[in-house]
Amino acid sequence: xxxxxxxxxxxxxxxxxxxxxxxxxxxxxxxxxxxxxxxxxxxxxxxxxxxxxxxxxxxxxxxxxxxxxxxxxxxxxxxxxxxxxxxxxxxxxxxxxxxxxxxxxxxxxxxxxxxxxxxxxxxxxxxxxxxxxxxxxxxxxxxxxxxxxxxxxxxxxxxxxxxxxxxxxxxxxxxxxxxxxxxxxxxxxxxxxxxxxxxxxxxxxxxxxxxxxxxxxxxxxxxxxxxxxxxxxxxxxxxxxxxxxxxxxxxxxxxxxxxxxxxxxxxxxxxxxxxxxxxxxxxxxxxxxxxxxxxxxxxxxxxxxxxxxxxxxxxxxxxxxxxxxxxxxxxxxxxxxxxxxxxxxxxxxxxxxxxxxxxxxxxxx
Numbered sequence: 001x002x003x004x005x006x007x008x009x010x011x012x013x014x015x016x017x018x019x020x021x022x023x024x025x026x027x028x029x030x031x032x033x034x035x036x037x038x039x040x041x042x043x044x045x046x047x048x049x050x051x052x053x054x055x056x057x058x059x060x061x062x063x064x065x066x067x068x069x070x071x072x073x074x075x076x077x078x079x080x081x082x083x084x085x086x087x088x089x090x091x092x093x094x095x096x097x098x099x100x101x102x103x104x105x106x107x108x109x110x111x112x113x114x115x116x117x118x119x120x121x122x123x124x125x126x127x128x129x130x131x132x133x134x135x136x137x138x139x140x141x142x143x144x145x146x147x148x149x150x151x152x153x154x155x156x157x158x159x160x161x162x163x164x165x166x167x168x169x170x171x172x173x174x175x176x177x178x179x180x181x182x183x184x185x186x187x188x189x190x191x192x193x194x195x196x197x198x199x200x201x202x203x204x205x206x207x208x209x210x211x212x213x214x215x216x217x218x219x220x221x222x223x224x225x226x227x228x229x230x231x232x233x234x235x236x237x238x239x240x241x242x243x244x245x246x247x248x249x250x251x252x253x254x255x256x257x258x259x260x261x262x263x264x265x266x267x268x269x270x271x272x273x274x275x276x277x278x279x280x281x282x283x284x285x286x287x288x289x290x291x292x293x294x295x296x297x298x299x300x301x302x303x304x305x306x307x308x309x310x311x312x313x314x315x316x317x318x319x320x321x322x323x324x325x326x327x328x329x330x331x332x333x334x335x336x337x338x339x340x341x342x343x344x345x346x347x348x349x350x351x352x353x354x355x356x357x358x359x360x361x362x363x364x365x
Contacts, residue, residue, distance in 0.1 A: 003039075004039075004041075004055070004063075007035075007039035007040075007041055008041070008063055008066060008067075010035065010039070011032060011035055011036065011039075011041070011067070012066060012067065012069075012070050014031075014032055014035060015028070015032070015067070015070040015071045015074060016070055018031065018032070018071070019070070019071065025073050025074075025195045025196065025197050026149070026150060026197055028071065028073075028074055029074060029077050029109075029147070029150055029197060030150065032074070033107060033109060034107065036078070036107075037107035041063075041078075042081065042082075042085075042104060042107065042109075043082075043085060043104050044060055044063070044082055045060065045082050045083075045085070045086040045228070046085065046086070046089055046104075057225075057228075057231070057285060057288075058285060060082075060232075061231060061232065061234075061235035061285070062235070064078070064079055064232050064235040064236050064239065065235045065236070065238055065239035065242070066239065067236075067239065068235070068236040068237070068238070068239025068240050068242075068243075069239040069240070069242050069243045070243070071195075072195065072196075072236060072239070072240040073195030073196040073197075074195075074196070075236045075239060076146050076195075076196035076198075076233075076236060077146055077147050077150075077196045077197060079229075079232040079233070079236060080111060080112050080146040080147055080196075080229075081109055081110050081111070081147065081151075082228075082232075083112055083228055083229050083232065084110040084111060084112040084154075084155040085100070085104065085110050086225070086228065087112075087155055087172065087220070087223055088100055088110070088155060088174065088214060090222075090223050090224060091172055091214045091215035091219050091220070091223070092214055092215070095211075096211060096214065099211070103152075103153070108152040108153060109147060109150060109151045109152050109153075110147075110151055110152070110153050110154070110155060111145055111146060111147035111148060111150075111151030111153070111154045111155070111177070112145070112146065112147075112154070112155050112229075113127075113142035113145045113154045113155065113156040113157070113175070113201050114142070114155075114156075114157045115142065115143055115144040115145070116141070116142060116143055117143045117144075122167075123159075123165060123166065123167040123169075123170050124159075124165045125140070125157060125158055125159045125165065125170065126140050126141070126159075126162070127139070127140030127141065127142055127156065127157070127158040127159065127203065128140055128158055128159050128160070128162045129158050129159070129160050129171055129173070129208065132205070132207070135207060135208065135209070136207075136208045136213075137205045137206060137207050137208065138156065138158060138173060138175065138181075138203045138205070138206040138208055139203055139204070139205055139206075140158065140202075140203055141185075141200055141201065141202045141203070142154075142156065142200065142201045142203075143200045144198055144200075145198060145199060145200065145201050146196045146197065146198045147196070147197055147198075148184050148197060148198060148199040148200070148201055149177075149184040149186070149197055149199060150197050151177050152176075152177055152178065153174055153175060153176060153177055154174075154175045154177055154182070154201065155172060155173075155174060155175075155214075156172070156173045156174075156175050156203075157170055157171075157172060157220065158170070158171050158172075158173060159171070160217050167218060167220075167221055168217060168218035168221070169217050169218065170217060170218060170220055171213065171214075171216075171217045172213075172214040172215055172219065172220050173208060173212055173213060173214060174211075174212045174214055175203070175206060175212065176212075179206060181203060181204045181205055181206040181207070182201060182202075182203060182204075182206060183201070183202040183203075183204060184199055184200075184201060185199055185200040185201070185202055186199050225288070225289070226289055227284070227288060227289060227294065227298050230298055230302050231281075231284065231285070231298070231301075233302070234277075234281050234284075234301055234302055234305045235281075237305045237306060237308075237309040238274075238277065238278070238281070238305060238309070240309060240313075241274065241308060241309040241312050241313075244309075244312050244313060244316055245270060245274070245312065248263070248267065248270075248316050248320070249267070251263070251320055252264065252267065259319075262319070263319055266315055266316075266319060269315075270308075270312050270315075273304075273307070273308040273311065273312070274308060276304055276308075277301070277304040277305045277307075277308045280297070280300050280301040280304045280305075281301045281304075281305060283297050283300075283301065284297040284298045284300075284301040
């Protein structure tokens with residue numbers, strides 16, 4: 001067993017202990033971060049300039065799936081940090097990279113502030129950078145920010161021209177989460193996301209210094225592995241579904257009569273969905289950007305995984321009730337984590353809609 005595998009196993013054990021002790025999400029993340037840092041698991045995706053990168057995408061996704069089997073919210077938080085730091089490492093200049101390396105050595109936590117409610121397009125952000133005197137200031141709001149209130153720093157995607165928003169005008173910023181101009185809004189009715197500490201961030205004229213401007217406007221378009229965020233969410237959802245399935249099978253073993261027969265039929269349907277989702281995720285791992293079919297493959301995979309894990313959670317809840325999967329896993333929290341994935345890009349309903357629209361367009365030609 002490799003050192004990394006041993007480290008992951010140790011984190012899994014601590015996660016299970018936290019669940020038994022009913023610790024709050026913030027407590028779980030903060031308590032485990034020292035172990036994450038000590039085992040250098042907080043920079044898995046970094047290149048050789050920041051850390052020794054010797055992990056494949058498949059291995060990384062397996063780590064996420066294992067964490068999610070125990071605690072989906074923690075896996076979301078862990079993944080978002082990895083993606084945030086990976087984005088920074090690709091866009092920073094050499095001086096900024098040295099500072100980032102020092103931050104990681106100190107065990108700093110990074111969040112990703114990208115999503116906005118009712119965003120018209122993937123680049124039409126209402127969060128903007130505005131000129132103020134000789135410098136710049138950040139204004140606006142970001143929603144669905146995992147690690148909000150815990151992260152030391154946030155990677156923020158903003159528009160430099162709100163009147164004419166374009167991808168080439170999106171600026172990436174690094175924001176100090178401890179500054180008073182950064183407000184964490186925990187009253188935003190996102191109950192389904194709280195286990196990964198997901199809330200809204202509001203920037204009240206955050207004054208940016210030059211070192212906090214990461215790259216130039218539009219540079220985010222050259223990020224390698226732009227599919228890592230949704231691929232990781234696929235792995236996390238599969239891990240949560242694995243947990244539901246394992247506990248469901250335990251219940252079936254002690255059932256009798258009609259209830260057992262119906263549950264076995266449901267189990268068969270789960271298996272079909274699971275195998276299909278796994279095949280599509282594997283295809284998406286093989287066909288990645290800049291391959292022209294990468295986006296379609298990823299949308300199919302995300303749609304299939306989200307449909308599988310949502311259907312599984314609701315079906316088990318229907319058959320066993322809210323107490324059916326209690327134990328080492330608090331099922332309602334797990335179900336909420338599952339629902340949280342619908343807020344993560346790309347939304348599975350949109351995935352399926354876009355795929356169907358594309359198919360029909362070809363048929364109608």
